[in-house]
Amino acid sequence: MIRPVLTEVGIFLIPFALYALFLVATRSGLMLQASWPVHVIARLVLGSLLLVVVSFILLAHFSGAPPNSTYIPAHIENGKFVPGVEK
Template identity: 35%
Template sequence: MIRIIFTQLILFLLPFLVYAGYLFLTNKMHRKAWIDAPRYWLVIAGLVVSVFGFLFMSQINNNPLGGTYVPAHMENGKLIPGQIKAPE
């Protein structure tokens, strides 16, 4: 769960980091540039990037829909990781 939260936080902050990189490369890295920053648009861009990140991660997830979670367990002295079994 912490990985998902951390990933979404990074995706949300990505537009702010790009803006900071732009200010750094154009030598405008001073306080007035941050005060006059287009914060509204940076927040909207961060939310859009974060939503697309959620959608992308849901599409690359190869767990079957309607499956049953089988937790990790020991079988013949060997650890079998948790998995989602497809419905029958």
Template identity: 35%
Template sequence: MTRFYLTYAVLFMIPFVLYGAFIYFSLGRAAVRESLTTKALGYLSVTGAALTVIIIVVLTNYSGYDADGTYTPAHLEDGKIVPGRIEPAVGDAAE
């Protein structure tokens, strides 16, 4: 679950890192703090949120799972944990 949240936190932070790197390398270290105005942080936050939402939509639509399949949750079988999986819908033969 931590990986899940870290993935989206990193996606959200990408615009901040790119902006900071751009300012640092183009104007110098002192200019980074001065350039982080409320307006700039607002734009970066909206951009980060939009990037995160776009990635979530793309990953959920193109993840490769069968939308019509039946989900079998993780369970114990002979003392071992069997991971959850999606069974293909009836009539869908894996070829």
């Protein structure tokens, strides 16, 4: 469960990292408060949320079992564990 959460956090941080790289490239002062005005932070947050929502939609669309497939749950056969499968 930690991997999907860290993936989404990483996706959320992408616009902030790109803006920080832009500040470094333009030598504008990465740590100066004037380089991080509220309207820029608000746009970065909105862009980040949009990226996260798009990633959730793509994850739901392209992952999982195909439509009309049947899930066979994990079970024991002849004393051996058989993991669940999609058919």
